[in-house]
Amino acid sequence: MLSKGLFKKPKNELEAQHRIKRKTDPAIPSELCRSCPSCKQLSFTSDLESNFHVCPKCGHHFRINARQRLNMIIDQDTFVEQYHELSSTNRLGFPGYDEKLEQAALFSHENEGVIIGTGKIDNRKVALFVMEATFMMGSMGQVVGEKITLIFEYALKHQLPVIGYTVSGGARMQEGMLALMQMAKTSGAVKRHSDAGLLYLTILTDPTTGGVTASFAMEGDIILAEPEALIAFAGPRVIEQTIRQRLPKGFQRAEFLLEKGFVDAIVPRSTQKETLTQLLTLHGIPKGGDQNGSI
Amino acid sequence: MEAYKRVALARKKTRPTGQDFIDNLFTDFIELHGDRCFGDDPAVICGLGHLMDMPVTVIAQERGQNTKSRVKRNFGSAHPEGYRKALRQMKLAEKFNRPIVCLIDTSGAFCGIGAEERGQGLAIANNLMEMMSLKVPILSVVIGEGGSGGALALGVADEVWMLENAIYSVISPEGCASILWKDASKTKDAANCLKLTAHDLLELQVIDKIISENHRDFKNVYRELKIGLYKCFQKNQALDRDQLINNRYQRFRKYGAIESMTK
Numbered sequence: 001m002l003s004k005g006l007f008k009k010p011k012n013e014l015e016a017q018h019r020i021k022r023k024t025d026p027a028i029p030s031e032l033c034r035s036c037p038s039c040k041q042l043s044f045t046s047d048l049e050s051n052f053h054v055c056p057k058c059g060h061h062f063r064i065n066a067r068q069r070l071n072m073i074i075d076q077d078t079f080v081e082q083y084h085e086l087s088s089t090n091r092l093g094f095p096g097y098d099e100k101l102e103q104a105a106l107f108s109h110e111n112e113g114v115i116i117g118t119g120k121i122d123n124r125k126v127a128l129f130v131m132e133a134t135f136m137m138g139s140m141g142q143v144v145g146e147k148i149t150l151i152f153e154y155a156l157k158h159q160l161p162v163i164g165y166t167v168s169g170g171a172r173m174q175e176g177m178l179a180l181m182q183m184a185k186t187s188g189a190v191k192r193h194s195d196a197g198l199l200y201l202t203i204l205t206d207p208t209t210g211g212v213t214a215s216f217a218m219e220g221d222i223i224l225a226e227p228e229a230l231i232a233f234a235g236p237r238v239i240e241q242t243i244r245q246r247l248p249k250g251f252q253r254a255e256f257l258l259e260k261g262f263v264d265a266i267v268p269r270s271t272q273k274e275t276l277t278q279l280l281t282l283h284g285i286p287k288g289g290d291q292n293g294s295i
Numbered sequence: 296m297e298a299y300k301r302v303a304l305a306r307k308k309t310r311p312t313g314q315d316f317i318d319n320l321f322t323d324f325i326e327l328h329g330d331r332c333f334g335d336d337p338a339v340i341c342g343l344g345h346l347m348d349m350p351v352t353v354i355a356q357e358r359g360q361n362t363k364s365r366v367k368r369n370f371g372s373a374h375p376e377g378y379r380k381a382l383r384q385m386k387l388a389e390k391f392n393r394p395i396v397c398l399i400d401t402s403g404a405f406c407g408i409g410a411e412e413r414g415q416g417l418a419i420a421n422n423l424m425e426m427m428s429l430k431v432p433i434l435s436v437v438i439g440e441g442g443s444g445g446a447l448a449l450g451v452a453d454e455v456w457m458l459e460n461a462i463y464s465v466i467s468p469e470g471c472a473s474i475l476w477k478d479a480s481k482t483k484d485a486a487n488c489l490k491l492t493a494h495d496l497l498e499l500q501v502i503d504k505i506i507s508e509n510h511r512d513f514k515n516v517y518r519e520l521k522i523g524l525y526k527c528f529q530k531n532q533a534l535d536r537d538q539l540i541n542n543r544y545q546r547f548r549k550y551g552a553i554e555s556m557t558k
Contacts, residue, residue: 083553086553092488092489092490094488095484095488096475141551142550142551143551145550145551146551146552146553149548150553171443171444171465171466173465173466173471173474173475173489175465176464176465176488176489176490176491176499177463177464177465177489177490177491177496177499177501178499178501178550178551179465180443180444180447180464180465181501181547181550181551182550182551183423183444183447184423184427184447184450184451184547185547185548185550185551187420187423187424187427187451188423188424188427188451188543188544188547188548190424191424191425191427191428192544194424195428210444211443211444211465213416213420214404214415214416214419214420214423214444214448215419215420215423216420217416217420218414218416218417218420218421219420219421219424231416232411232416233404233406233410233411233415233416233419233444234404234406234410234411234415238406239406239407239408239411242406242407243406243407243408245408247408248408251408251411252411260412260413260414262414262417
């Protein structure tokens with residue numbers, strides 16, 4: 001089929017986009033090596049694992065799942081999960097949603113897009129939520145909103161700080177307005193926790209967007225971010241389509257937000273536990289408590 | 296009526312806008328500009344007026360009434376300074392113990408370079424958090440289009456009402472069709488699936504009341520709103536402040552609460 005503008009010179013990169021052929025990666029067994037999406041260099045999976053899943057060549061932070069994150073920051077065997085069993089139902093009868101939920105559960109080995117619980121960092125007890133990107137891109141439906149609300153309510157009751165890792169595509173559209181309402185609900189829970197003088201730290205990871213950015217992700221007392229994480233209200237593709245312009249390089253990345261004054265610090269994975277410990281100490285969060293972080 | 300027909304009615308160019316509602320609901324209205332930080336956002340009108348004999352703070356999203364004013368108002372899509380202006384006025388309302396009326400009509404918070412650079416996400420998040428604990432009665436009415444987070448940023452209230460032909464949605468039906476089905480022609484199906492009409496949302500308890508419309512004449516709408524707002528504010532002003540805030544928290548706490556989920 002001949003397209004109309006076949007011989008037209010593209011005005012900008014956006015127009016030319018469909019003409020650029022995608023480079024295909026050489027075929028290498030995926031379990032042995034991984035190619036870095038940033039510098040394209042190959043690294044052994046074992047090397048990546050011992051390096052916090054950060055590219056040893058360029059420092060690119062690979063996306064990792066929630067349980068890997070927990071292992072990196074929580075003292076060994078201190079994590080006690082809460083409400084693991086909660087899973088979503090298709091209350092609006094949205095077409096295709098049941099299948100999507102099923103696939104997401106198989107793909108992520110989780111019941112929903114966030115894990116909550118308590119654990120210890122440097123022997124200091126904290127409440128935690130860690131979002132899971134492989135479950136429908138960490139989108140927020142009623143269960144994600146409920147679990148985040150529950151952990152803030154638990155932390156308020158037990159006078160604990162909350163540490164939250166965000167990664168999300170925003171509100172889950174298959175749950176309609178009930179998903180949007182989670183933004184208000186979680187914000188209310190954060191506010192109550194905050195009004196009681198308790199500490200809330202967020203670590204924004206790649207990508208944190210939409211309704212999550214516009215609610216609890218940006219409500220932390222201290223907001224940290226992983227290097228180069230995309231942090232946005234409207235994603236770059238939506239903005240390009242709205243304003244019909246190519247976006248500047250680095251736009252909406254963690255470094256850009258730091259420069260504009262919207263995050264407190266950028267902390268690479270290798271020093272996150274150290275930084276969290278330092279911040280907990282500076283806020284007088286006591287060591288010890290009960291033996292294994294149990295409820 | 297089919298959901299997509301409501302979408303078309305909610306967006307109709309001749310539909311009364313925020314300014315019309317201000318002119319018809321309040322007397323002695325005075326507009327107050329600016330967020331005291333960056334600028335004044337014409338997509339949001341803030342000010343004070345009398346609702347009958349009651350002084351109130353009014354916050355209205357305004358999409359513009361003709362081509363020129365639509366461009367000036369950015370078609371009702373606010374930048375962060377619009378939300379910050381609204382929050383500034385809400386804080387003043389709290390200081391002087393005035394009830395707050397929010398009139399929602401936007402296709403969404405603006406998606407652009409400036410909006411992102413100035414923290415659109417943070418501005419909305421701050422409104423959600425602060426509105427949750429404002430110690431004065433708040434009532435939000437969706438008068439046209441309630442577009443996602445940009446609408447919710449004025450929608451954390453003691454009660455949320457909708458006009459009969461207004462819509463309130465997590466995403467536009469167009470956006471939903473193009474993301475989920477990669478097919479813009481499925482917009483009508485998307486509108487149905489999203490449950491965005493006033494009747495659907497009353498059933499889901501997302502809203503508390505529908506104001507019926509005769510879309511040729513809004514006189515009845517204004518009258519019903521005026522009396523309804525007044526009564527609701529009277530009732531809520533009489534409440535103990537902690538009770539008022541707790542009621543608001545519980546109103547939003549119920550969505551997807553653990554006891555309502557079964558599996």
